[in-house]
Amino acid sequence: MKRIPVQEAVGMVMCHDMTQILPGQKKGPLFKRGHVVAQEDISQLLDLGKKHLYVWDLNAGFVHEDEAAQRMAKAMAGQGITLTTPSEGKVQMMASTDGLIKINLQGLEAINCIEDVMVASIHENQSVKEGDPLAGTRIIPLVIKERELAMLEKVCESYRPIFEVKPFRKLNIGIVTTGSEVFEGRIKDGFGPVLRQKISASGSCVLDQVFVSDSIQMIVEAIHRFRDQGADLILVTGGMSVDPDDVTPEGIRQAGAHIVTYGAPVLPGAMFLLAYLNQIPVLGLPGCVMYNRTSVFDLVYPRIQAGEILGRKDIIRWAHGGFCLGCETCRWPNCSFGK
Numbered sequence: 215m216k217r218i219p220v221q222e223a224v225g226m227v228m229c230h231d232m233t234q235i236l237p238g239q240k241k242g243p244l245f246k247r248g249h250v251v252a253q254e255d256i257s258q259l260l261d262l263g264k265k266h267l268y269v270w271d272l273n274a275g276f277v278h279e280d281e282a283a284q285r286m287a288k289a290m291a292g293q294g295i296t297l298t299t300p301s302e303g304k305v306q307m308m309a310s311t312d313g314l315i316k317i318n319l320q321g322l323e324a325i326n327c328i329e330d331v332m333v334a335s336i337h338e339n340q341s342v343k344e345g346d347p348l349a350g351t352r353i354i355p356l357v358i359k360e361r362e363l364a365m366l367e368k369v370c371e372s373y374r375p376i377f378e379v380k381p382f383r384k385l386n387i388g389i390v391t392t393g394s395e396v397f398e399g400r401i402k403d404g405f406g407p408v409l410r411q412k413i414s415a416s417g418s419c420v421l422d423q424v425f426v427s428d429s430i431q432m433i434v435e436a437i438h439r440f441r442d443q444g445a446d447l448i449l450v451t452g453g454m455s456v457d458p459d460d461v462t463p464e465g466i467r468q469a470g471a472h473i474v475t476y477g478a479p480v481l482p483g484a485m486f487l488l489a490y491l492n493q494i495p496v497l498g499l500p501g502c503v504m505y506n507r508t509s510v511f512d513l514v515y516p517r518i519q520a521g522e523i524l525g526r527k528d529i530i531r532w533a534h535g536g537f538c539l540g541c542e543t544c545r546w547p548n549c550s551f552g553k
């Protein structure tokens with residue numbers, strides 16, 4: 215690679231993209247790597263502040279930033295990820311399917327501890343859509359020694375996949391709605407519509423919704439009925455807090471489910487319960503899931519839809535970021551809730 219005055223570069227090959235930033239208007243490459251410099255480019259290059267250019271001299275043993283970024287990204291990406299072609303020396307990782315983004319945080323930190331390379335990502339455990347950008351990587355210098363790049367790749371490989379998108383499954387979901395006031399027809403059910411809307415938006419389907427009174431026996435029977443019908447997930451609504459009529463946790467327990475947690479460090483959602491009946495997740499959903507636009511349900515559901523088996527540690531990790539600000543206009547998922 216040679217450094218030469220821009221006036222002497224006509225006819226030579228640019229060895230990296232040249233970024234132009236027009237405040238408030240655009241940021242992007244004005245010239246792409248590989249562009250052959252023409253006479254009329256010179257004044258534009260001077261406008262970018264380039265009095266000198268690097269022209270590529272493929273010295274053996276060096277790798278250009280574009281190729282390095284491609285190799286790094288390839289070494290990090292697992293299932294459900296596609297890579298962009300390099301632009302301005304960066305390669306982005308994109309979701310190739312709808313699903314849950316998983317990130318090896320230890321690996322992410324380990325790679326960023328190494329000089330001459332960076333990788334930045336969105337938060338993990340979110341729903342992403344096919345085509346969504348997830349992360350970007352590049353080396354810091356313009357070129358890197360092949361030997362150094364090979365070492366970087368090895369580190370990436372040792373944590374691979376650093377990024378993956380677990381595809382969502384189509385779940386058959388049973389809803390058990392508790393509460394004497396709804397069962398006896400004193401008030402109209404408000405839980406069903408909220409859950410049905412979220413479930414259908416996710417591509418899953420509701421097997422049925424059954425209504426029961428505040429009776430442990432009725433809750434047990436309803437849960438068993440859904441289990442026997444082959445439900446992939448059972449949601450039990452209401453009756454989750456501290457009143458004498460709040461018998462849902464006991465009903466779930468007496469149905470034979472193993473309770474992972476009753477209580478979660480999430481607001482709204484403190485009274486959430488997670489249990490497994492054999493392999494079937496059973497969720498106890500407190501009233502806030504019906505009332506609040508965003509709640510613990512929106513954190514747990516994508517994880518289950520992606521096929522994760524959750525433990526108590528997974529729930530505890532929600533504490534940091536688990537406090538919803540209850541903004542007048544909800545911007546979730548574009549806020550810190552659940553991140």
Ligand SMILES: Nc1nc2c(c(=O)[nH]1)N[C@H]1C(S)=C(S)[C@@H](COP(=O)(O)OP(=O)(O)OC[C@H]3O[C@@H](n4cnc5c(N)ncnc54)[C@H](O)[C@@H]3O)O[C@H]1N2
Pocket residue numbers: 391392393395396401402403404405406451452453454455456457460483484485499500501502503504
């Ligand atoms: N003294 C306390 N009161 C409350 C506590 C508490 O810790 N101490 N927790 C509050 C929190 S937080 C929540 S969340 C709710 C938990 O509610 P539950 O899941 O126990 O819900 P219920 O008691 O069954 O009902 C509360 C409220 O919501 C209405 N509801 C319930 N299900 C339906 C439905 N399917 N359709 C329409 N409306 C429904 C119910 O009629 C009540 O008005 O408790 C807080 N209270």
Ligand code: MOO
Pocket residue numbers: 480481482483484485486500501502
């Ligand atoms: O503490 Mo309740 O379960 O959040 O709304």
